[in-house]
Amino acid sequence: MTLYLPGGTGKELAIGLMGGTFDPIHLGHLVTAEEVRLRHNLDHVIFVPSGNPPHKENRTVSDAEHRYLMTMLATITNPHFTVSRVEIDQPPGTPTYTIDTVRYFHNYFGSNVNLFFITGADAILEIITWKDYRELLSICSFIAVTRPGYSLSKLEDTIGAVCPQALCNIHILEIPAVAISSTLIRQRVAEGKTIKYLTPESVTEYIIKNRLYRPAGTQV
Numbered sequence: 238m239t240l241y242l243p244g245g246t247g248k249e250l251a252i253g254l255m256g257g258t259f260d261p262i263h264l265g266h267l268v269t270a271e272e273v274r275l276r277h278n279l280d281h282v283i284f285v286p287s288g289n290p291p292h293k294e295n296r297t298v299s300d301a302e303h304r305y306l307m308t309m310l311a312t313i314t315n316p317h318f319t320v321s322r323v324e325i326d327q328p329p330g331t332p333t334y335t336i337d338t339v340r341y342f343h344n345y346f347g348s349n350v351n352l353f354f355i356t357g358a359d360a361i362l363e364i365i366t367w368k369d370y371r372e373l374l375s376i377c378s379f380i381a382v383t384r385p386g387y388s389l390s391k392l393e394d395t396i397g398a399v400c401p402q403a404l405c406n407i408h409i410l411e412i413p414a415v416a417i418s419s420t421l422i423r424q425r426v427a428e429g430k431t432i433k434y435l436t437p438e439s440v441t442e443y444i445i446k447n448r449l450y451r452p453a454g455t456q457v
């Protein structure tokens with residue numbers, strides 16, 4: 238990952254980390270990252286595609302290289318976006334914990350950089366089951382964005398009830414609603430339907446060229 242950050246100003250930098258499976262990346266992810274960047278005045282957002290989990294919710298996740306390349310294609314036109322290989326370069330089968338990734342960036346950038354982990358309203362709820370979440374919240378802030386289908390009050394209640402002390406380091410941000418998910422895109426492709434406007438055109442072309450998400454034996 239090469240990152241050109243404004244230096245020498247003496248100003249503390251603010252960097253967003255956006256983790257995800259990105260199978261595939263879509264406009265919901267991009268709108269989220271850009272909206273958080275603008276509203277929280279972040280200097281940069283680093284997308285961190287997850288390593289190769291053997292299975293996620295009973296399905297096989299696409300190869301990490303495909304997910305990495307699609308994330309690169311989708312973010313290439315934004316000078317404030319970068320993609321990191323830190324999780325996908327882990328040996329196959331190694332579970333990656335968010336705490337390890339955040340620690341990695343914390344050490345990489347040093348104390349002059351404030352880290353913000355960006356998640357959707359669904360993913361933030363997993364925070365409370367994350368390994369070492371207390372340490373996580375001490376070295377990184379969280380920005381949980383609203384996502385259609387996930388209730389904001391439930392989010393506030395759940396976080397407040399389970400770990401009230403964590404609330405101070407978790408910011409909830411309402412963003413323009415984009416009801417797109419990777420699941421929807423995979424389903425559309427599997428059914429031979431269009432995915433126009435759900436993801437950047439370059440990603441659509443990549444999916445078609447590499448025949449991702451098509452049932453085995455499907456002709457082009």
Ligand code: ATP
Nearest residue numbers: 256257258259265356357360384415417418419420
């Ligand atoms: P899948 O359907 O396979 O679970 P997904 O669309 O949820 O895919 P992920 O890669 O699982 O995408 O999500 C990465 C992060 O982006 C998570 O924090 C998730 O909550 C957030 N996110 C994904 N889509 C949206 C969206 N449309 N609006 C807001 N946040 C989103």
Ligand code: MG
Nearest residue numbers: 258359360418
């Ligand atoms: Mg998801």
